[in-house]
Amino acid sequence: MLKACALQFRGDWDEKLPLMEFAYNNSYQVSIGMSPFDALYGRQCRTPVYSDEVGEHRLVVSEDVELTRKQVQIIRERLKIAQDRQKSYADNRRKDLxxxxxxxxxxxxxxxxxxxxxxxxxxxxxxxxxxxxxxxxxxxxxxxxxxxxxxxxxxxxxxxxxxxxxxxxxxxxxxxxxxxxxxxxxYVEQPVQILDWKTQVLRSREIPLVKVLWRSHTVEEATWEPEDQMREQYLHLFE
Structure with a gap:
């Protein structure tokens, strides 16, 4: 549901992710009869509305809080849309089964x-x-x-x-x-063949990877795994 909501913001979804989490954790959930935050801490989340400072700084903080409040309201509405859509998909599947x-x-x-x-x-x-x-x-x-x-x-x-x-x-x-x-x-699936090799380059190191074909799965479902771990557990694949 959070992913569906994030897709609606596209360009700046990563900036809004903390607000999405805040909105979700403080929204009423029918399944538990309260918000997730209330279920965990026994009370609703409290956030600062005004700064202790006075004058211009207080005005700026108030504008920021008001902007955040409006963003959270928009996010809650979009979370509701995503939730309703998922419920509709689930209901349709339950009717078919x-x-x-x-x-x-x-x-x-x-x-x-x-x-x-x-x-x-x-x-x-x-x-x-x-x-x-x-x-x-x-x-x-x-x-x-x-x-x-x-x-x-x-x-x-x-x-x-x-x-x-x-x-x-x-x-x-x-x-x-x-x-x-x-x-x-x-059950634990068994690998049957190494299909390919590549190296994943990180900031401080390189990680050799192998593409593994698993029993009872197609080539399209092959996964990239650390070569050292595969050699340790399935040496016969490299012989």
């Missing part, structure tokens, strides 16, 4: 790259396995699936966001699920 007992669906997995950049594991685009039959509608947006024996240790109830409708087609070639699937349906 309706399943019945007996339907067959794919199940979404979240593959992770087995390398760490900037202290975080990188996430690849979702992958789907299945199809599996819906055997029970547990709630308005929650379904129970008939999972195969090799997935019996995993919970068989899923939110609708993890499902994609399957339309039977004899030409479909379906892949088997990963062997080391976690309880939250994530």
């Amino acid at each position: 309706q399943f019945e007992v007996g339907d067959w669906v794919f199940l979404k997995l979240s593959p992770w790259k087995g390398v760490v950049r900037f202290g975080k594991r990188g996430k690849l685009s979702p992958r789907y396995i299945g199809p599996y039959e819906i055997i029970e509608r547990v709630g308005p947006v929650v379904y129970r699936l008939a999972l195969p024996a090799d997935l019996a240790r995993l919970h068989d109830v899923f939110h609708i966001s993890m499902l994609r409708k399957y339309i039977s087609d004899p030409s479909h070639v379906l892949e088997e699920q990963p062997v080391e699937l976690e309880a939250d349906f994530t």
Whole structure:
């Protein structure tokens, strides 16, 4: 939502970003019944309106505060527009995703790259396995699936966001699920090939990078990874 708002300012979005964060954190959120600032600190945010100085300096400060107040008001209006647009997209998608007992669906997995950049594991685009039959509608947006024996240790109830409708087609070639699937349906993806090399030049150093093709993903989904980390974990790719 913040990104959608920033795009509306284009030329000076980076200058307005602090005000966008301020406006968002001090705007009422229906989901929590208060503003994020109020939820964190137990009160609404207080900002200085006037300076303690007198005379011309006080007048200048007052004009700056008034200008800031008007900018925040504009930003709040644009945040509301972005929020309404996102809600509309979400509502339309929720209406489309309706399943019945007996339907067959794919199940979404979240593959992770087995390398760490900037202290975080990188996430690849979702992958789907299945199809599996819906055997029970547990709630308005929650379904129970008939999972195969090799997935019996995993919970068989899923939110609708993890499902994609399957339309039977004899030409479909379906892949088997990963062997080391976690309880939250994530798994560590494996690299299969180095496609390219380049060097990222920073102010004080250079970082050699390699373009990696991951299993079950297309060339378009290949990612750039630090060469030293890839060599440490996947030396066979460089032999």
